[in-house]
Amino acid sequence: MIPKFGKHFSYLETTRLSPNPKTLNNKTLDTNLKRGTLLAHPFSNTIKMKKKNKLAIIGTVGLPACYGGFETLAEHLVEHTAKDYDITVYCSGKKYPKEERQATYKGAKLKFLPFDANGVQSIIYDTLSILHALFTADVMLVLGVAGAWIFPFIRLFTNKKIIVSIDGIEWKRDKWNKFAKWYLWWAESIAVNYSHIDISDNESIQNYTAQRYGSLSQIIEYGADHTMKVKPTVSDKKQYPFLQKTYAFKVCRIEPENNVHVILESFATMQKYTLVIVGNWNINEYGRKLKADYADYDNIILLDPIYNQRQLDVLRSNAMVYVHGHSAGGTNPSLVEAMYLGLPVIAFGVSYNRTTTGHRALYFGNQEELITIIENTSVRDLAKLGKVMKSIADRRYTWEIIASKYNYLVQRALKSKNKENVKSKIAQIPNTSLLQNKVAHLNNQKLFFEN
Amino acid sequence: MENIVLQSISTFISTTLLTGLLIHIYIVLSKKIGLVDQPGNRKIHQQSTPLVGGLAIFTAFTIVAFFHSSLLLTILIYQQSFIALALIFLMSIYDDRFDLSAKLRLLIQIAAAFLVTHSGVRIESMFGLFGIHEIPLAIQYIITILVLVGSTNAFNLIDGIDGLAGSIGLVTTLLLAGIALSLNQQRIFIVCLTLSATLIAFLKFNLYPAKIFMGDAGSMTLGFLLTTLSIILLQAAMQHTNSQSIFILIASGLLVPVIDALRVFLKRFSKGYSILAADKSHLHHLLLNNKKNHAKIVFSIVALQLALMLIGIILSAIFSSTLVILSLILIQVVLSKWLMINQTLAEWQIQLQQNEKVLNS
Numbered sequence: 001m002i003p004k005f006g007k008h009f010s011y012l013e014t015t016r017l018s019p020n021p022k023t024l025n026n027k028t029l030d031t032n033l034k035r036g037t038l039l040a041h042p043f044s045n046t047i048k049m050k051k052k053n054k055l056a057i058i059g060t061v062g063l064p065a066c067y068g069g070f071e072t073l074a075e076h077l078v079e080h081t082a083k084d085y086d087i088t089v090y091c092s093g094k095k096y097p098k099e100e101r102q103a104t105y106k107g108a109k110l111k112f113l114p115f116d117a118n119g120v121q122s123i124i125y126d127t128l129s130i131l132h133a134l135f136t137a138d139v140m141l142v143l144g145v146a147g148a149w150i151f152p153f154i155r156l157f158t159n160k161k162i163i164v165s166i167d168g169i170e171w172k173r174d175k176w177n178k179f180a181k182w183y184l185w186w187a188e189s190i191a192v193n194y195s196h197i198d199i200s201d202n203e204s205i206q207n208y209t210a211q212r213y214g215s216l217s218q219i220i221e222y223g224a225d226h227t228m229k230v231k232p233t234v235s236d237k238k239q240y241p242f243l244q245k246t247y248a249f250k251v252c253r254i255e256p257e258n259n260v261h262v263i264l265e266s267f268a269t270m271q272k273y274t275l276v277i278v279g280n281w282n283i284n285e286y287g288r289k290l291k292a293d294y295a296d297y298d299n300i301i302l303l304d305p306i307y308n309q310r311q312l313d314v315l316r317s318n319a320m321v322y323v324h325g326h327s328a329g330g331t332n333p334s335l336v337e338a339m340y341l342g343l344p345v346i347a348f349g350v351s352y353n354r355t356t357t358g359h360r361a362l363y364f365g366n367q368e369e370l371i372t373i374i375e376n377t378s379v380r381d382l383a384k385l386g387k388v389m390k391s392i393a394d395r396r397y398t399w400e401i402i403a404s405k406y407n408y409l410v411q412r413a414l415k416s417k418n419k420e421n422v423k424s425k426i427a428q429i430p431n432t433s434l435l436q437n438k439v440a441h442l443n444n445q446k447l448f449f450e451n
Numbered sequence: 452m453e454n455i456v457l458q459s460i461s462t463f464i465s466t467t468l469l470t471g472l473l474i475h476i477y478i479v480l481s482k483k484i485g486l487v488d489q490p491g492n493r494k495i496h497q498q499s500t501p502l503v504g505g506l507a508i509f510t511a512f513t514i515v516a517f518f519h520s521s522l523l524l525t526i527l528i529y530q531q532s533f534i535a536l537a538l539i540f541l542m543s544i545y546d547d548r549f550d551l552s553a554k555l556r557l558l559i560q561i562a563a564a565f566l567v568t569h570s571g572v573r574i575e576s577m578f579g580l581f582g583i584h585e586i587p588l589a590i591q592y593i594i595t596i597l598v599l600v601g602s603t604n605a606f607n608l609i610d611g612i613d614g615l616a617g618s619i620g621l622v623t624t625l626l627l628a629g630i631a632l633s634l635n636q637q638r639i640f641i642v643c644l645t646l647s648a649t650l651i652a653f654l655k656f657n658l659y660p661a662k663i664f665m666g667d668a669g670s671m672t673l674g675f676l677l678t679t680l681s682i683i684l685l686q687a688a689m690q691h692t693n694s695q696s697i698f699i700l701i702a703s704g705l706l707v708p709v710i711d712a713l714r715v716f717l718k719r720f721s722k723g724y725s726i727l728a729a730d731k732s733h734l735h736h737l738l739l740n741n742k743k744n745h746a747k748i749v750f751s752i753v754a755l756q757l758a759l760m761l762i763g764i765i766l767s768a769i770f771s772s773t774l775v776i777l778s779l780i781l782i783q784v785v786l787s788k789w790l791m792i793n794q795t796l797a798e799w800q801i802q803l804q805q806n807e808k809v810l811n812s
Contacts, residue, residue: 172799172800182796185792204806212799351807352807
């Protein structure tokens with residue numbers, strides 16, 4: 001008995017990875033072109049020139065990257081895929097004064113807008129970038145949900161493809177006021193429902209979007225191979241005397257959600273272990289208070305922000321262990337970079353950090369647990385842990401892999417129409433049809449995010 | 452003049468005392484016949500509470516009517532309306548004790564509403580809403596029945612917190628009393644006066660923590676009576692020069708329960724649930740998430756009702772009826788939406804905390 005489901009499918013898809021017949025044809029075209037043979041296509045007499053698709057990257061502060069994770073991502077994306085696409089990157093004129101602006105960067109065109117890329121101006125910044133990109137791109141990669149309100153109109157009136165990257169779960173961050181939270185909450189729903197593909201940077205966020213929207217997010221993390229192990233020179237050792245000792249290292253924004261106070265308190269009770277934290281202590285009251293409170297401890301060294309990549313790498317790569325206190329935000333670039341440098345990681349035991357480190361690092365939930373871990377882990381165990389972290393990072397966190405994933409998504413966005421539902425196609429069929437065909441048990445699947 | 456004032460005051464006080472006495476009697480009786488509300492399901496109260504409020508209010512009303520000649524005359528004049536009222540009352544008492552199906556209840560409500568409409572108590576004009584003034588007879592019937600049934604059920608739905616339905620009813624009754632006085636409708640004034648006296652006595656027992664509930668008997672009958680009185684007053688107001696303002700005032704008094712019910716129905720329908728499905732999305736439920744103090748919640752909702760009445764009067768001097776009513780509805784919907792978004796965000800925050808918590812490895 002063949003189940004009569006035909007009326008529920010517009011076309012039959014065998015597996016998720018099966019190639020679309022249309023793409024197969026294009027591949028044959030391209031390979032023939034590469035071999036230089038003339039195409040005897042029955043429907044055209046001309047040689048098809050290989051045209052590059054146009055990609056726009058929207059929502060970052062700009063290139064060259066000197067701000068944060070999204071900007072580094074944009075830079076490496078451009079580096080790896082400029083040969084495949086005509087890329088336009090939209091930059092914030094506020095952070096790049098006129099004299100320093102470049103027209104192109106590593107093969108991508110740069111366009112400058114006179115607005116801030118972050119904060120409340122990001123809404124206008126993203127919106128105008130998207131509107132301009134309608135003329136310069138076929139696919140838009142939008143980083144952040146500020147301009148998401150315009151997506152329904154873009155889908156309705158144009159045939160441009162939208163890939164949106166949700167930057168963590170923004171609306172729950174305590175740094176936003178009530179109205180900002182409402183807007184971000186609503187904008188996130190528009191972004192996920194009206195984009196062609198949405199990207200989360202962590203499995204836990206994929207679970208969240210599956211729960212809230214019933215659609216499947218793609219997971220792409222960050223790369224870390226722009227950092228490198230640096231051997232300290234004599235002048236480095238003079239500037240930072242702790243380089244001669246073993247020390248724990250942390251670099252982050254000084255915010256309560258990064259648990260800086262927990263880590264500082266733990267190390268304050270362990271005089272024989274040195275802790276070095278690099279961050280912007282003066283940006284808020286929390287940071288200033290911590291800097292004042294812990295200034296007198298010999299084993300705690302609090303440094304101001306370091307923007308020089310080499311300088312930061314010198315401090316990072318020579319540490320004994322990396323302590324990561326983030327409790328929000330998906331995959332944190334700082335953690336990923338620490339893993340790539342082969343540092344053993346002691347991370348706050350939230351689900352995001354566990355998935356980033358492949359559940360193989362050491363995890364703490366509070367001050368006591370952190371102290372227990374530090375006092376009871378041997379140097380040999382730490383060295384082994386560092387090797388494990390490095391192997392995970394080599395496998396998952398190199399820019400080549402990340403860029404190729406983005407490349408795949410852009411190609412997919414160009415071809416596909418609808419987003420995948422969390423349930424399989426069979427389970428989406430109405431229950432009455434399933435019952436008629438005696439396969440209603442298919443409706444009781446446990447979904448991947450349900451425990 | 453003095454006579455009338457003295458008479459009103461004495462009626463008021465005696466009604467209040469009588470209602471209080473009846474409540475005491477009924478509390479004792481209720482446990483014997485099982486007219487109690489057991490806690491459970493989504494209910495908010497923790498102990499079983501006698502459902503005698505409605506019974507007390509309307510038996511007190513009837514007893515006072517026998518001793519008050521003017522009140523008796525009013526009941527005889529509008530006898531079909533009061534027969535319909537009695538029908539609703541008996542039906543809902545039966546429903547409180549032994550449940551009735553929703554369809555049967557609806558049928559009886561429509562029959563009662565038809566009785567009222569047929570006897571001449573109809574909404575005969577839209578007072579400029581959407582530009583319409585006089586309406587044809589058939590439409591009068593339809594609209595009146597719709598308003599009566601809808602409003603009765605809306606009052607039933609707001610009876611979810613100690614003192615809420617009683618307070619909203621009291622404010623509306625006093626409003627109608629004031630309007631009746633200004634329109635020279637002495638008889639309606641006395642009805643409203645007596646009703647407000649019974650409600651005040653009832654609220655003494657019903658405010659948090661509540662010792663009795665009004666039940667379906669109370670809320671449905673109250674809603675039906677208030678709507679009928681409003682329609683009678685609207686009919687009286689048609690010849691008045693300020694008819695539009697009076698219409699807006701009466702409408703804004705009844706707006707809070709009705710718009711709340713409609714909003715909840717719309718939300719359930721858009722989500723795909725049945726509109727009679729039970730969920731906690733009424734205005735008092737949304738406020739219950741923020742503050743647990745029932746008295747404060749009742750105060751907030753009554754304040755909303757009074758604010759809407761005030762804004763309605765002020766705006767009606769400048770704008771047309773349609774705009775005023777629409778803006779009042781908008782204000783209430785925006786406020787409810789604000790509360791609902793906060794509730795949704797809080798729920799998702801909890802869900803996320805659960806997601807993030809992983810077993811210690």
